[in-house]
Amino acid sequence: MVYNSGVARCGVLTADGTGGRAVEAVIDDAEVRILGCLIEKEMTTPEYYPLSLNALTGACNQKTNRSPVVAYDEATVAEKLESLRQKGLAGRIQAPGSRVAKYLHAVLDRHDLSRQELALLCELMLRGPQTPGELRSRAERMCPIGSMEDAERALQALIEHDPPLVEKLPRELGRKERRYAHLLSCGIGVAGKIAETPRDTLSSQVPLDRRVALLEREVAELRNELQTLKDSIRGAPPESNHSSS
Numbered sequence: 001m002v003y004n005s006g007v008a009r010c011g012v013l014t015a016d017g018t019g020g021r022a023v024e025a026v027i028d029d030a031e032v033r034i035l036g037c038l039i040e041k042e043m044t045t046p047e048y049y050p051l052s053l054n055a056l057t058g059a060c061n062q063k064t065n066r067s068p069v070v071a072y073d074e075a076t077v078a079e080k081l082e083s084l085r086q087k088g089l090a091g092r093i094q095a096p097g098s099r100v101a102k103y104l105h106a107v108l109d110r111h112d113l114s115r116q117e118l119a120l121l122c123e124l125m126l127r128g129p130q131t132p133g134e135l136r137s138r139a140e141r142m143c144p145i146g147s148m149e150d151a152e153r154a155l156q157a158l159i160e161h162d163p164p165l166v167e168k169l170p171r172e173l174g175r176k177e178r179r180y181a182h183l184l185s186c187g188i189g190v191a192g193k194i195a196e197t198p199r200d201t202l203s204s205q206v207p208l209d210r211r212v213a214l215l216e217r218e219v220a221e222l223r224n225e226l227q228t229l230k231d232s233i234r235g236a237p238p239e240s241n242h243s244s245s
Contacts, residue, residue: 036125
C-alpha cells in the first residue's frame, strides 16, 4: 500500500476473509487505541486478561498512560472490536456458563514480534510519537529494556518489518531527539510529511478531514505535555531563599 501523498508504506497484516490469506490494511485511530489497550493489559495485568467490554472501555478512557485522552462509550468500542475481529486482529471468547464475553488481541498471530518490540509498539499506539528515551522508560512497565541500544535496536526492527510498523519522524524544531511513530493508521506518517510539504501544495496532497484530525491530535499532545509540565512543577519542592550574611 502506498499513499499518493508520498507517505511511507504502512498498515497491518490482516485476514482477507477468503481463507485467512494475509493482506495489508489500515486501522483507524479508535481501533489502534483498542488494540493497544488489549496488548497493554495482557502484558501488565495478565491475571485480568482477556478483557470484558466494560473493562476494555475503561482502559481506552484511562487518563494515565494515554495521549490523547478519549471518552469512548461501550457502543463505539463494541463496533470497533467487531471491525478488528473481521480483520483477524482481535478475538472474542466466552467461558461456559458465563454471560460476559471477553476480548483479546491477535497481533502476534499476524506479526512475529519480540516482547520488547511489542511493548514499544504498544506505547506508540497508546501515547503517540515519542523519543527512544521516553519509549524505553515507559515501556519498562510491560517489558524490561536493558539499555538505550536495546530500545533503538527493537525500533529499527519495527521499521524494517514487512510491512513497516514504525517510522522515524523528521527532526522537529526545538527538539534535540527525533521521535518515532507507529504506522498502523498512517495518520502520523502524514503528519511527518506535513512539516516537509510546501504550504501551497499541502491541500492537494492531504484531505481536509485528515489535516483537521492531525491538528486536533497535535493540540491534544501539546495539552498533555503542558499538563505534565504543570504536574512536575507542582510536585517540585519549593526553593529555599538563602540570604547573604
